[in-house]
Amino acid sequence: xxxxxxxxxxxxxxxxxxxxxxxxxxxxxxxxxxxxxxxxxxxxxxxxxxxxxxxxxxxxxxxxxxxxxxxxxxxxxxxxxxxxxxxxxxxxxxxxxxxxxxxxxxxxxxxxxxxxxxxxxxxxxxxxxxxxxxxxxxxxxxxxxxxxxxxxxxxxxxxxxxxxxxxxxxxxxxxxxxxxxxxxxxxxxxxxxxxxxxxxxxxxxxxxxxxxxxxxxxxxxxxxxxxxxxxxxxxxxxxxxxxxxxxxxxxxxxxxxxxxxxxxxxxxxxxxxxxxxxxxxxxxxxxxxxxxxxxxxxxxxxxxxxxxxxxxxxxxxxxxxxxxxxxxxxxxxxxxxxxxxxxxxxxxxxxxxxxxxxxxxxxxxxxxxxxxxxxxxxxxxxxxxxxxxxxxxxxxxxxxxxxxxxxxxxxxxxxxxxxxxxxxxxxxxxxxxxxxxxxxxxxxxxxxxx
Ligand SMILES: [Fe+2]
Ligand SMILES: [Fe+2]
Numbered sequence: 298x299x300x301x302x303x304x305x306x307x308x309x310x311x312x313x314x315x316x317x318x319x320x321x322x323x324x325x326x327x328x329x330x331x332x333x334x335x336x337x338x339x340x341x342x343x344x345x346x347x348x349x350x351x352x353x354x355x356x357x358x359x360x361x362x363x364x365x366x367x368x369x370x371x372x373x374x375x376x377x378x379x380x381x382x383x384x385x386x387x388x389x390x391x392x393x394x395x396x397x398x399x400x401x402x403x404x405x406x407x408x409x410x411x412x413x414x415x416x417x418x419x420x421x422x423x424x425x426x427x428x429x430x431x432x433x434x435x436x437x438x439x440x441x442x443x444x445x446x447x448x449x450x451x452x453x454x455x456x457x458x459x460x461x462x463x464x465x466x467x468x469x470x471x472x473x474x475x476x477x478x479x480x481x482x483x484x485x486x487x488x489x490x491x492x493x494x495x496x497x498x499x500x501x502x503x504x505x506x507x508x509x510x511x512x513x514x515x516x517x518x519x520x521x522x523x524x525x526x527x528x529x530x531x532x533x534x535x536x537x538x539x540x541x542x543x544x545x546x547x548x549x550x551x552x553x554x555x556x557x558x559x560x561x562x563x564x565x566x567x568x569x570x571x572x573x574x575x576x577x578x579x580x581x582x583x584x585x586x587x588x589x590x591x592x593x594x595x596x597x598x599x600x601x602x603x604x605x606x607x608x609x610x611x612x613x614x615x616x617x618x619x620x621x622x623x624x625x626x627x628x629x630x631x632x633x634x635x636x637x638x639x640x641x642x643x644x645x646x647x648x649x650x651x652x653x654x655x656x657x658x659x660x661x662x663x664x665x666x667x668x669x670x671x672x673x674x675x676x677x678x679x680x681x682x683x684x685x686x687x688x689x690x691x692x693x694x695x696x697x698x699x700x701x702x703x704x705x706x707x708x709x710x711x712x713x714x715x716x717x718x719x720x721x722x723x724x725x726x727x728x729x730x731x732x733x734x735x736x737x738x739x740x741x742x743x744x745x746x747x
Contacts, residue, residue: 310560310660313553316363316451317546318657319572323366325624325650326579328389330500335549336540338363340492340527342552343536347526350484353454356554360453361460361485362492363549367451367571368444368461370579370623372436383626392497437465437473443578450571452564460485464493467518479520487520491527494519504537560660562609573616579623580630586703591616593699593743594692600739601695611692614667618696621650621669633711648672649681667692671700676730694733698724698740701731717744 320334327333341362345355369388387408445458463486466472468479494514499507508531515524530536539548573587594615598608622630625647629640636644652669655661670684670693677685689697705720715723721741728734 311550311553312560312564313359313363314550315560315565315568315658315660316360317549319568319654320363320366321657322572322575322620322623322654323364323369325654326369326385326575327366328385328387329392329497332545333496333500334363334366335545336496336499337365337489337492338549339540339545339552340495341488342549343530344491344523344526345484345488347530348523353554354456354484357454357456357460357485358488359553360448360457361464362489364444364448364451364453364457365461365464365489365493366444367447367575368440368442368578370575371439371443383628385624385626392493393501434473441465441474443574447571447574450567450574452567456483456485459483460489462486464489466490468520469517472518482520484520487523491519491523495527499540504531507531565613565661566609569613569616572620576617576619576622580627582631582709583619583622583707586707587616587619589703589707590618590696590699593702593740594695596743597695597699597736597739598692600743601691601735603692607692610662610664610667611695613661614664614692615696615699617655617664618651618668618671618700619647620654621647621652623654624650635711645672645680652681666690668696671696673697674731675733679731689733691733691736694736695739698732698736701727702740702744 317335317338320338321331324331324333338359341358342355345358350358372384390408441462441464444464445462448458448461449455460483463475463477463483466475466477466482466486467490468482468487470476470478472482491511495507495511498510508528511519511524511527511531515521539545542548573591576587577584591612595608595612598611603611625643629636629643632640648669648671652665655665655668658664667690669681670679670689673679673682673684673689673693675686675689675694677683701724702720705715705723706717708714721744724732724737724740728737
């Protein structure tokens with residue numbers, strides 16, 4: 298039943314539509330205003346077209362700009378650790394810092410350890426000043442390596458993976474990871490970076506601020522020819538009207554490469570796997586969590602005789618259940634001690650974020666509901682909606698027990714992994730509250746015979 302409706306809907310949806318919807322999760326990770334990736338895609342595409350770029354190359358620019366932040370979650374935990382900072386706010390503010398050394402230093406002094414004790418703060422700043430270069434290189438290498446690998450999981454062309462890898466290269470050679478200069482920087486990367494600068498400053502300070510910043514960085518960070526084309530576009534009212542339109546998603550979808558108008562089931566699986574990797578890269582303590590939960594869920598679903606179509610949907614929902622954690626600060630996710638009230642509110646918000654992110658992607662059917670309910674409880678005390686035994690669906694119950702089991706049997710910031718039997722005993726005590734009896738029996742059978 299689901300399979301049929303998915304196939305019908307999918308025929309009208311392009312890969313770009315789905316990637317565009319998921320790109321909102323990347324914006325959340327970067328602390329950017331919603332729609333940042335979509336707008337960057339629009340800006341880069343318009344500049345490319347004006348520069349005479351056509352055909353497949355235009356498609357490469359499209360996907361490089363749309364997916365430029367695929368690796369962004371990989372440095373979140375490191376930023377929180379090094380700068381004692383909320384990674385999302387830190388990244389957002391960093392992008393508005395002028396490209397000059399005094400500004401960078403001021404930023405480091407101001408942002409590092411804002412909420413930490415003076416002693417810890419001084420220690421952190423000293424560490425950054427001593428190792429700043431190596432730290433920046435390490436974080437950018439992690440980000441671009443991860444981003445290009447995930448682009449390959451998404452089955453994008455090598456030019457897109459390459460474009461994402463070199464996103465942080467600068468025209469004058471001052472960028473990373475390889476310090477490429479001028480036209481040695483892939484065109485896709487040059488345009489994605491220009492679009493990023495333009496959108497960040499447009500969102501923060503308006504049209505004139507965006508135009509001024511691109512002009513200021515021309516010949517330094519940015520390709521001067523592309524910056525000159527942007528300056529022409531920036532004098533056209535229609536360009537800004539499109540960019541500020543509530544219909545920007547549709548405008549960008551209409552610009553997607555024409556040959557990719559059909560999304561099939563395998564493609565949806567590839568997107569699921571890719572974003573599972575984005576989620577798992579966010580936190581070293583939950584690395585592999587999404588994949589393991591998906592594996593357990595599939596095993597339990599088979600034991601409970603779910604149909605092939607439901608199993609496929611279950612696996613996707615399980616892999617993406619924590620996608621909302623991309624909107625939670627790593628300072629909270631990685632905190633070794635117990636969370637205070639405000640931090641708990643932020644942590645619990647991840648389930649609602651999951652609903653919002655997956656809810657954007659209509660073709661994914663009921664995936665958003667199945668995934669976002671994984672912290673609901675049979676006795677009605679869960680979140681975000683307080684659903685209960687009457688309304689929590691079987692797929693969700695399966696995801697919940699798998700999530701619980703993996704949380705107990707993997708290392709956490711506040712405790713080491715528990716042995717299997719101890720984890721199962723704890724879960725048995727929750728039957729009828731957080732844990733469904735049938736799903737638990739299937740899980741126990743699954744892990745004890747594995
Ligand atoms: Fe969760
Ligand atoms: Fe989880």
